[in-house]
Amino acid sequence: MPEIAQLAILFGVGCFAGAINVMAGGGSTLTLPALIFLGLDAGTANGTNRVAILVQNIFATASFRSEGVTELKRSLLFAVWALPGASVGAFAAVQVADVWFERILGVVMIGVVVSMLIPRPVASAAGSARSAPWLYLTLFGIGFYGGFIQMGVGFLFMAAFFHIMHMDLVRTTVHKVTVILLYTVPTLLIFAWTGHVDWLLGLGLAAGNATGGWIAARIAVRRGDRAIRAVLIVAILVMAARLLGVV
Numbered sequence: 001m002p003e004i005a006q007l008a009i010l011f012g013v014g015c016f017a018g019a020i021n022v023m024a025g026g027g028s029t030l031t032l033p034a035l036i037f038l039g040l041d042a043g044t045a046n047g048t049n050r051v052a053i054l055v056q057n058i059f060a061t062a063s064f065r066s067e068g069v070t071e072l073k074r075s076l077l078f079a080v081w082a083l084p085g086a087s088v089g090a091f092a093a094v095q096v097a098d099v100w101f102e103r104i105l106g107v108v109m110i111g112v113v114v115s116m117l118i119p120r121p122v123a124s125a126a127g128s129a130r131s132a133p134w135l136y137l138t139l140f141g142i143g144f145y146g147g148f149i150q151m152g153v154g155f156l157f158m159a160a161f162f163h164i165m166h167m168d169l170v171r172t173t174v175h176k177v178t179v180i181l182l183y184t185v186p187t188l189l190i191f192a193w194t195g196h197v198d199w200l201l202g203l204g205l206a207a208g209n210a211t212g213g214w215i216a217a218r219i220a221v222r223r224g225d226r227a228i229r230a231v232l233i234v235a236i237l238v239m240a241a242r243l244l245g246v247v
Helices: 003-023 028-037 042-066 072-092 099-117 129-148 153-164 169-193 199-223 225-243
Strands: none
Touching: 003 028, 003 042, 003 169, 003 199, 003 225, 028 042, 028 199, 042 169, 042 199, 072 129, 072 169, 129 153, 129 169, 153 169, 153 225, 169 199, 169 225, 199 225
16 A cells, blocks of 8 residues: 555554544544554554654644643643653553453443443542542553553543543543643653654644544543543443443
């Protein structure tokens, strides 16, 4: 397939995946198969996907900032805990998770949907300082998973901020994209150092992800929790069904 056709395919897939990643998560369930379809092995697809994730979240973070929604200092604090786990996970990423892990993850995703529908305390912009120690341990674990395979990590970050810190979904989304942006820098360097990045395909995919991410961030701010919740629930259910082999 000509390179121009490959880049056009990746740009289209990236636009959709970038929007899903920012509003919810699971966009990598589209981008990883697309990269493998275009001839990359699973390990290189995993590394190449990080180029798009990095650029996507740069644009999404900038979009949130242009809308006046940013809490960079808190995001940096959260990233301090997620980044070591992500670095270790990237070093361990010699192959994707086996079928049993995927099935377990699918069950977890359904659990996240159920938990989103259960009433909980009123959301707070500041979150709960008392819950912080639990959050930091959780962030390290989620960071490890994100560094290892990335697919679906956005769901896990959103669940952690939403339930442990009792944040509203807009701020949950802001922190999620900023933390993923920050930990993707060292993980991408690790994949590049080991020769697991196709830069041309990665940049083609990144252009699409950045476009989708920028637009989705603006929608998230302007439409608020209701829009994010709807996209989040649908995206989680679809991803869980795929992981469990239902679709």
